[in-house]
Amino acid sequence: HGGLEAAEYAAAHLHGHLVSDQKFNNDPETAMKQAYITTDIKFLEKARREGLRSGTTGVSVLIRESELYVG
Numbered sequence: 001h002g003g004l005e006a007a008e009y010a011a012a013h014l015h016g017h018l019v020s021d022q023k024f025n026n027d028p029e030t031a032m033k034q035a036y037i038t039t040d041i042k043f044l045e046k047a048r049r050e051g052l053r054s055g056t057t058g059v060s061v062l063i064r065e066s067e068l069y070v071g
Helices: 005-020 028-050
Strands: 061-064 067-070
Touching: 005 028, 028 061, 028 067
Parallel strands: none
Antiparallel strands: 061 067
């Protein structure tokens, strides 16, 4: 995908965006979607500033009690 920067950024920041989302406790599905969007936006801002051209794909799983959330 043109370099490691996007993958490294997502690995370092996606989980933080997830748990800091206001909906994380009551609506983890929406929070997970928003975490991906926020991570994408923030990386694109960084990429523009630094002239980066990498991309990535990702898979994540959140297990809460008897529920499984996959992103």
